[in-house]
Amino acid sequence: xxxxxxxxxxxxxxxxxxxxxxxxxxxxxxxxxxxxxxxxxxxxxxxxxxxxxxxxxxxxxxxxxxxxxxxxxxxxxxxxxxxxxxxxxxxxxxxxxxxxxxxxxxxxxxxxxxxxxxxxxxxxxxxxxxxxxxxxxxxxxx
Amino acid sequence: xxxxxxxxxxxxxxxxxxxxxxxxxxxxxxxxxxxxxxxxxxxxxxxxxxxxxxxxxxxxxxxxxxxxxxxxxxxxxxxxxxxxxxxxxxxxxxxxxxxxxxxxxxxxxxxxxxxxxxxxxxxxxxxxxxxxxxxxxxxxxx
DNA sequence: AGAGATTTGTACGTATGTATG
DNA sequence: TCATACATACGTACAAATCTC
Numbered sequence: 001x002x003x004x005x006x007x008x009x010x011x012x013x014x015x016x017x018x019x020x021x022x023x024x025x026x027x028x029x030x031x032x033x034x035x036x037x038x039x040x041x042x043x044x045x046x047x048x049x050x051x052x053x054x055x056x057x058x059x060x061x062x063x064x065x066x067x068x069x070x071x072x073x074x075x076x077x078x079x080x081x082x083x084x085x086x087x088x089x090x091x092x093x094x095x096x097x098x099x100x101x102x103x104x105x106x107x108x109x110x111x112x113x114x115x116x117x118x119x120x121x122x123x124x125x126x127x128x129x130x131x132x133x134x135x136x137x138x139x140x141x142x
Numbered sequence: 143x144x145x146x147x148x149x150x151x152x153x154x155x156x157x158x159x160x161x162x163x164x165x166x167x168x169x170x171x172x173x174x175x176x177x178x179x180x181x182x183x184x185x186x187x188x189x190x191x192x193x194x195x196x197x198x199x200x201x202x203x204x205x206x207x208x209x210x211x212x213x214x215x216x217x218x219x220x221x222x223x224x225x226x227x228x229x230x231x232x233x234x235x236x237x238x239x240x241x242x243x244x245x246x247x248x249x250x251x252x253x254x255x256x257x258x259x260x261x262x263x264x265x266x267x268x269x270x271x272x273x274x275x276x277x278x279x280x281x282x283x284x
Numbered sequence: 285a286g287a288g289a290t291t292t293g294t295a296c297g298t299a300t301g302t303a304t305g
Numbered sequence: 306t307c308a309t310a311c312a313t314a315c316g317t318a319c320a321a322a323t324c325t326c
Contacts, residue, residue, distance in 0.1 A: 069311045070303030088279040094236035094254050094270035112254035128236035137230040211292045212322030
């Protein structure tokens, strides 16, 4: 087991974030599974609640976990992959959503948006989570 | 001037984040211009340093500011827009970068990455900042 | 080079509010 | 109602980076 080293030059909350990330990407923590509470993480790793909270915030900002107030943090269940098609003459950009967009699209922390400009000038905004953009042959008719 | 209202049901750090965001998008704060220090923000708005720091973190996570240790936070200067072309048979996804990707691409907080799968199977990873994806007619040769 | 001021970052503590079960 | 867990907000202290003199 990896332990926290206070003599390392990296902050302890980043060390804990690395541990949690490792457990998630390795599959030791499965999608949907709850992580220990902030207080328990702090206790188990010998740090203050503040540092444990920060570690969770790092992993959350990477889109790996979801935190629900009053319940806890669990490993994000991957969205089923949906495909969006674009064609010649169209374009897109990716960025972090504004607060208004986050609300209207129901986006959780750490999920960018894809903004597509269609050939007819219409704008489409998608949460990037689970969305794969595929380029199809042909051109959209106006 | 908008003031902080502690009786509002929204946390004061989000209220301050709204104020700062408004000043940036309205152009009152120009790109490259430094924001007041955390201590000054806290003092001016009658809150603790903690709340002012959190407000800056919110705006930073939206990609609006950059913070440099020992100096302060300034409004992000927009990257010049570069265009990346994709063609039929290719695909892309957008997501937040892993820490390793952040380092190797030199990505600041709040910037997603665009991962393009070329027709020949090669993978390209771009910081999404200032990148516009354009769909061109035709097909990549293998 | 060095000293000091400023500013951000980390880390701890406590208290209170709010959501969940 | 009660326990648990997360969120907000305050405080303190010290470390590290930057800048100026």
